[in-house]
Amino acid sequence: MAQQPHVTRTTPAPPRPGTAPAPEAAPGSTALPRLADFPALQEATAALQPPFAVVDLAALRANAAQMTRRAGGKPIRLASKSLRCRALIRDTLLLPGFTGILAFTLPEALWLAEEHDDVLVGYPSVDTDALGRLGADERLAARVTVMIDSVEHLDLLTAALGPAGPAVRVCLDLDASLRLAGGRLHLGMRRSPLHSPRQARDLALAVAARPRLRLVGVMSYEGQIAGIGDDQPGSRAGRAAVRLMQRLSTRELRERRAAAVRAVRSVAPLEFVNGGGTGSLENTSAEPAVTELGAGSGLYAPTLFDHYRGFRPHPAAHFVLPVVRRPGPRHVTVLGGGWIASGAPGPDRAPVPVHPAGLRLLPQEGAGEVQTPLTGEGAAGLRAGDRVWFRHAKAGELCERVNELHLVEGDRIVDTVPTYRGEGRAFL
Template identity: 65%
Template sequence: MTAARPSSTETARARLDRATAELDPPLAVVDLDALDANAADLVTRAGGRPIRVASKSVRSRPVLRRVLARPGFAGVLAYSLAEALWLTGGEDPVTADAVVGYPSVDRGALRRLLADDEAAARVTLMVDSPDHLDTVDAVAPPGRRPPVRICLDVDASLRAAGGRVHVGVRRSPVHDPADAAALARLVAARPGFRLVGLMSYEAQIAGVPDAPPGRRARGLAVRGVQAVSARELARRRATVVAAVGAVAPLEFVNGGGTGSLERTAGDPSVTELAAGSGLYCPTLFDGYRAFAARPAALFALPVTRVPAPGTVTVAGGGWIASGPPGADRLPRPTYPARLRLLGTESAGEVQTPLRGPDAARLRVGDRVWFRHAKAGELAEHVDVLHTLAGDVRTGAVPTYRGEGRAFG
């Protein structure tokens, strides 16, 4: 009688366990083979448009360097000014081109930016209001600082029924071409500022799965709304870019995200794309028709209790993603495959009980491998990401946290 062949999940679990056998969990790993394959897929999907790496979805300088060294990637979309200054500063900067993806009122970081000509040339601030310009001037008036590079954040959400229906995130108050042109004229007229870019991030397309597993009706509805939104945005973004471009020549127009690269790449008004989550492939990015990325980042927790038959408890586990509370924000037990969280306790701060057919095979000291719901947030829980290539652990790279950095 021939022995049953191990399943793909059993093989994957055994590979991870062997490669990290000498380490004590909790620990996190990045599979470099999967990371590189995901990066190559992003470049293919971008169709020749350069991809600006969303650093919040990575949160490790060595990983950012690895990705930026690949053809097809250029620059960083940072999530705070302090982070952008760190990534562009020092003797060996990660990048010489960082756009801060959100407006900043961090006066300390602004002081550092405005006191350094080189930093001011490398970092672009995001604005959607004259208040953001006033904040800069309050820190250092125009005659006492280098020119500040400015990018306009234009709202990409779908608005209908006279604004009563809003599909997408609530970012910028700048929505229409007239709004954008008015703000562009204001920036251009203000001493000490230079308008260089425009961004419009379509979260309702890039960040919402269009084929959620087991939810066919929702997938159909999402695809319908996304198609309507994409058509509306393509028309509006073209007119916005034309209106702003008539005020000042733009170095870049940024758009898109992991979930919408090929669609946004088809918009001729966009000059560059942004992506980051598709490098690690967290669980929130499992339900897309356009791509099937390989999970590249996982974390392991140790089994510390067997409180009842068919149930095990691991240490910690409350690595819950930001966003609207729900089951999709919870870490997912992945290896062994047939485990589930308990609704009465879920993922806990100090312990997480798990139940399922594979629980009977686990003993105290074994490890359970999880995937996080979001990409970079995993790095906030560990100091290093252990790197794997093939079946071998090749080393470890520090996270932001491991380098003593936290950017909120």
């Protein structure tokens, strides 16, 4: 395994005078995110050789405060996949309103549980080695909760754990999609088969029948609400359709989730009911059945969060690439750049050049593995060796491309911390 880089700071640095973020937009505003202070960021990073990645700590803290206000007093379980940096996970959990971790794989959860005592794995695991390790370690079993959505998962879990050992904590993953026309129209994520309150109760009974398992929670993620901006570019009709779908889904899920929680609680007491995401914190926190939210992407504020009416993010994470060629007077080429986000392929998954202004990708080439051509008015003043600042479309996926993040306060780097990749960890 790669040697772990040295981390010199584990608590957030205090805000510097003059670095307060711009006021957030009022609910209903369609304002795009504020521009980062690129002169200060460039001064702070002048000695670095690109490519590199930067996190603006003032912007990250502003986003964290905004998220906790939107959560309405309910705690936010931090989605680790959205940060993929242990130092920033540690720092964020010291901020008011954030409690516990929502991990994305069981091996990652076991690693994080070495220092954190409340880690929920957000997705089912079929890693029998990791399950065996969990079931053999009383300390890990007390700190980590695994996700299931079927009896098939229970059978696999039971076989991997064996007959003896500490009780293993289990959470049910309730499908949050909107199903219309008798189920023929499915709007939302295709995740769990567990949709109705009766199905949730039946699976809770199946968990209760397994001596080594203890049911402690219910989770559901409404991706069709939290993950789709309600003010996307395009037609007015398209935006209206998204908003109508989200209103219908919010109403339906509020009733069904409450009924499912009641049904599960008739079988076992629950420690938590988790729901939501960065894009739906206000809606989900208003549900009495929900006790905590799950979110994290809003801390970095990638471009997929630029088009929500209810909140205004502050771009906190950037990556920087050098200009290496000038194919023509209105074109430059930067090194690398094909840092495409997961999801359905499309322009919204590509990185966005944000500084200097007036740059855009070429539709014929897009963002390339080794080089990325850019065009626009901003290209005229660029020369070989100049730098272009980008934002990623998603949050933590940026960290799969770099070994470290440079943390900036105002016009100075206050720390450099390793990403998961920088610590030799590649969980997915």
